[in-house]
Amino acid sequence: MQLADAPSDRRPLRRGSARAAILGAAARLFAERGFTHATVRDIAAAAGADPALVKYHFGSKEALFLEVVQQHNEWRDLVETPLEELAVAVVTALLDADAAGRGRQVFAALVRASDSPSIRSRLAQSMEEQFVRPIAARLEGAEAELRARLFAAQVHGLMTVLWLIDDQALLRDDRAAIVSRYAAALDVVLRADD
Amino acid sequence: MQLADAPSDRRPLRRGSARAAILGAAARLFAERGFTHATVRDIAAAAGADPALVKYHFGSKEALFLEVVQQHNEWRDLVETPLEELAVAVVTALLDADAAGRGRQVFAALVRASDSPSIRSRLAQSMEEQFVRPIAARLEGAEAELRARLFAAQVHGLMTVLWLIDDQALLRDDRAAIVSRYAAALDVVLRADD
DNA sequence: TGTTGAACTCAACGGCGTTGAAGTAGGCGC
DNA sequence: GCGCCTACTTCAACGCCGTTGAGTTCAACA
Numbered sequence: 001m002q003l004a005d006a007p008s009d010r011r012p013l014r015r016g017s018a019r020a021a022i023l024g025a026a027a028r029l030f031a032e033r034g035f036t037h038a039t040v041r042d043i044a045a046a047a048g049a050d051p052a053l054v055k056y057h058f059g060s061k062e063a064l065f066l067e068v069v070q071q072h073n074e075w076r077d078l079v080e081t082p083l084e085e086l087a088v089a090v091v092t093a094l095l096d097a098d099a100a101g102r103g104r105q106v107f108a109a110l111v112r113a114s115d116s117p118s119i120r121s122r123l124a125q126s127m128e129e130q131f132v133r134p135i136a137a138r139l140e141g142a143e144a145e146l147r148a149r150l151f152a153a154q155v156h157g158l159m160t161v162l163w164l165i166d167d168q169a170l171l172r173d174d175r176a177a178i179v180s181r182y183a184a185a186l187d188v189v190l191r192a193d194d
Numbered sequence: 195m196q197l198a199d200a201p202s203d204r205r206p207l208r209r210g211s212a213r214a215a216i217l218g219a220a221a222r223l224f225a226e227r228g229f230t231h232a233t234v235r236d237i238a239a240a241a242g243a244d245p246a247l248v249k250y251h252f253g254s255k256e257a258l259f260l261e262v263v264q265q266h267n268e269w270r271d272l273v274e275t276p277l278e279e280l281a282v283a284v285v286t287a288l289l290d291a292d293a294a295g296r297g298r299q300v301f302a303a304l305v306r307a308s309d310s311p312s313i314r315s316r317l318a319q320s321m322e323e324q325f326v327r328p329i330a331a332r333l334e335g336a337e338a339e340l341r342a343r344l345f346a347a348q349v350h351g352l353m354t355v356l357w358l359i360d361d362q363a364l365l366r367d368d369r370a371a372i373v374s375r376y377a378a379a380l381d382v383v384l385r386a387d388d
Numbered sequence: 389t390g391t392t393g394a395a396c397t398c399a400a401c402g403g404c405g406t407t408g409a410a411g412t413a414g415g416c417g418c
Numbered sequence: 419g420c421g422c423c424t425a426c427t428t429c430a431a432c433g434c435c436g437t438t439g440a441g442t443t444c445a446a447c448a
Contacts, residue, residue: 053428
């Protein structure tokens, strides 16, 4: 009897490596399918691990998601752009689907899972750290923080339309026109009063 | 025989009225808890009906949700405001938590359930019918539709920050300042080029 | 009155996140 | 080397989810 054992596709994973394997599989599957449709069982299977290990290593599916999303701060360097070019740079970046690839999926997953208070506060923190604080610190004039916050709101509006609603009509429009018009609106809150 | 029958709390629902009862309970529970956390069993129980009737009358939980959300067009009359006052009127309305009460919950439920293609397209349709089309029809100058679309994007940004992220920091700011600054940005895309 | 079909009930299915008990391996003192 | 102790892993099962199909009730019509 040959009993070749044929483990087909489930290699046993060296002992102790399950945590990292799960984290990697979760990053991929959460991005591809979102929080709800990436199941713990699928993530574990993709990592070659047991579903119960998700609870053992991370505590819950939600905690795993937060861990995955924790290291995504894609826009950090973008907002370092000089203030005069910031609005154009941001809108251009959002419209660049390729560059936005992973950040887009993470944003969508975060927003759609924002039922949960902890995920919602992570979303708020993400907005705060990536937009509000760095921009407010550089703004001159009155109400710098409020203006940075309204800037972030406008940016989230474009993200929502492009990445959540996936508005095809907007994509059919002239990209240059979108950039110049939306950037002009962004500049209104960036500029200090006369 | 009097047949007082007192069925404790589960009144039998007159035959034929289950559909309406489910629709009403669904409207309340979807708004209160969102799509995911309002379960079919809870909705049916609140309506005094059997869970299987949801499928019988509506086809699926998702179809029931779409039916509930179908008749929510809260902003229809708001965008009838004269163009000169439109931006201020919209921002003021969004900041008015009481007036926004039900529309706020429906918006949050829609966005968070936008995983599903049919719900996502309903969200797109909602943006289109309540903002883009009525405003584009009244705009003068070049690229009226694009400008209306960018107006809608900005509005969705404020909705997201206020109603999804539930940004407390923004609410601590001066409402008048928010209105004047965000409205100014909205006006940039509303106004025709010089 | 007998028939028919829409409305409804009920038990069950497979899949979900999670749980707790049982098993296993690897490092450390002896 | 031996045994233990702890961290890691496995497995079966729980309760809940949306959904399903077969069976039942009831009102309207011929």
